[in-house]
Amino acid sequence: MASEDDHFLPNKIGRILLLSLEEVIGHNGVNAALNVAGLPDLIHSYPPNTLDREFSFSAVGRIHQALDRLYGTRAGRGLALRTGRASFKHALREFGPMLGMTELPYRLLPLPMKLKSGLEGTAELLNRYTDQIVHLEEAPEAYRFHLDLCPLCWGRRLDQPGCHLAIGFLQEGLSWMSGGKNFLVEETDCAARGDAACVLRIVRQPLD
Numbered sequence: 001m002a003s004e005d006d007h008f009l010p011n012k013i014g015r016i017l018l019l020s021l022e023e024v025i026g027h028n029g030v031n032a033a034l035n036v037a038g039l040p041d042l043i044h045s046y047p048p049n050t051l052d053r054e055f056s057f058s059a060v061g062r063i064h065q066a067l068d069r070l071y072g073t074r075a076g077r078g079l080a081l082r083t084g085r086a087s088f089k090h091a092l093r094e095f096g097p098m099l100g101m102t103e104l105p106y107r108l109l110p111l112p113m114k115l116k117s118g119l120e121g122t123a124e125l126l127n128r129y130t131d132q133i134v135h136l137e138e139a140p141e142a143y144r145f146h147l148d149l150c151p152l153c154w155g156r157r158l159d160q161p162g163c164h165l166a167i168g169f170l171q172e173g174l175s176w177m178s179g180g181k182n183f184l185v186e187e188t189d190c191a192a193r194g195d196a197a198c199v200l201r202i203v204r205q206p207l208d
């Protein structure tokens with residue numbers, strides 16, 4: 001399943017991905033996606049809720065690709081965005097306490113500090129617990145979230161940026177951090193298109 005140059009996420013994150021996907025396309029939908037992705041062994045055995053790095057980037061890339069193959073590019077994009085949004089609440093429950101994001105001092109920070117601290121914490125967490133290499137770049141009007149190694153498009157070749165799940169995850173995270181505001185998040189660069197990294201641009205000023 002995993003090639004030699006593959007990288008890994010903790011089982012816990014693979015589990016969150018499949019549980020979130022199930023909320024969006026149902027149990028049968030997940031089974032179909034795992035079959036199309038060539039990962040039928042996962043159908044009746046989701047990864048355990050552990051931090052062992054055993055869930056491969058290539059599996060994530062194939063599951064993301066399976067959405068496009070099953071539902072078409074346009075609908076697949078929407079489903080990936082929704083799966084990303086659904087995954088935030090699982091991630092918050094599993095990782096939020098480690099980041100202090102569910103504590104009162106965090107919740108009392110002014111909005112710009114909350115966003116900066118939440119995005120930096122997310123980057124640190126991904127660097128610490130996954131094989132991803134992530135950093136946050138700050139421009140005056142926007143943050144740029146760089147994924148130098150991205151599981152979502154691992155092994156894929158695309159004409160357009162395709163890591164929609166990450167966009168949905170960040171949109172939901174920013175909404176939670178800001179008490180329900182919407183932010184523009186777009187993928188400006190994508191490794192699957194031949195760019196050096198996947199880059200998500202987050203406009204600082206909320207849309208509403």
Ligand SMILES: [Zn+2]
Nearest residue numbers: 150153163198
């Ligand atoms: Zn990517």
